[in-house]
Amino acid sequence: MKKKLKWGVLSTAKIAREKVIPAMANSDLYEIYGIASRNLDRAKETAKSLGIPKAYGSYDELINDPEIDVIYNPLPNDMHVSYTLKCIEAGKHVLCEKPMALNNEEIDGLITARDKFNVKVGEAFMVASNPQWLKARELVRSGYLGKIKAVQGFFSYFNDNKDNIRNIEEMGGGGVWDIGCYPVFTSRFVLDKEPGRLVSMLEFDPQFRTDKVGSVLLDFHEIQMTFTISTQLTAYQRMLFFGEKKIMEIRIPFNAPSDQPNEIYIHEGDFSKANAEKIVLPISNQYTQQAIDFSNAVLEDKEVPVSLENTKANTKVLQAIFQSSSSEKWVNII
Incomplete structure (x- = not known):
């Protein structure tokens, strides 16, 4: 036992x-x-x-x-x-x-x-243990969507409380560290690839000195991944994976509900028709x-x-986002 x-x-x-x-x-x-x-x-x-x-x-x-x-x-x-x-x-x-x-x-x-x-x-x-992300990875790696050429993500919420640790620079606050890590991690998780370089643009809060809006373009070697994050926009989240045959949409990718099934939508490109395939995952709590x-x-x-080696690779990307925004240039991820 x-x-x-x-x-x-x-x-x-x-x-x-x-x-x-x-x-x-x-x-x-x-x-x-x-x-x-x-x-x-x-x-x-x-x-x-x-x-x-x-x-x-x-x-x-x-x-x-x-x-x-x-x-x-x-x-x-x-x-x-x-x-x-x-x-x-x-x-x-x-x-x-x-x-x-x-x-x-x-x-x-x-x-x-x-x-x-x-x-x-x-x-x-926790997303690494979530059935919807395990299924998403399976669909991409099986070739069900065709060859993946692009990925898009968005994650935002609104928090302008000066006392909240997410808005305190010295404590590691800001959007990149708090939520930018998710589209980076899930892209790496699903694609099973590491980005070679990136370019980014960040806007910083003048009072908090933390990043409040940011957009990033990651070069995954023949796959282009873009995402936007914000700590001062209306709450929203989405991840999309674009294949040569189909598109996979994860509508609640990060704060997945624990009281209802998670759903993955597969589109074939004709949005004039209600032709989305819906994959329903059993109710589960990712935590x-x-x-x-x-x-x-x-x-x-x-x-x-999620091993420390995986963590190190993800952290390199997050650091490069700040480097690129500061230099206004592409940054190689080594």
Whole structure:
């Protein structure tokens, strides 16, 4: 019989409280055993509301608890690397929220530590465990759409709260790090290719100094991928993959609902007719599946859904977006 893993959660972040922890309830593979905050009362309050057995008044206390097997790290972006490293050095497996790092070179140290301490470490791109993205990848790789020549994406929301960490430059805020990572990651995931170069244009908020609107053109070697993101536009998201035979449309690609089936639409190009093929996926929660996949990687000593090597490749692209916008030139991704 498999050992039931004990997960600990670093911080009472909103994504942990509202999405990840509720999605991880009632599993035969694992339990949420503890949650930490720098404020013990807040940790206790959150633990009580979510049915978590143990609360900690510091992150280090949770990290060093021998009862904890796996740690979920949803701390602010600028704290991801340092606390993930602490977890690794304590012998814990770690699932860290995206973006794992704000500089791809920092990931090298995590890879070295991961291998030294023989633990599993992954980036929390829940889309990698979502059935709709697994199906999308299958459709593209099978040739069902024909040869893919172009990909388009869009992801936006509106948030102009100066106190929100997404709008704080020093904490790794801005659209590229928060949501630009998704069209980059899913394109790489589906195409199974790495872009060779890119050119971008970013508009920065004069008060926050974070990027609020951005457009990017990625060269995937015979496949052109474009996307636009914004933290100050009406909420919208979409991903389109254009093949020589058909077009694949994913209408809710990133915040996929957990209370209704996910749907993929296949078009043959004649939009004057209602001829879209609809592929309906079973109802699922991508955060639940992410936890299952990561737990199984630990229990069965398998590869995690999103490895540090994958993370490093994605981070290189995100860094290049800033470099291109600053130089107003194409940037090679090395």
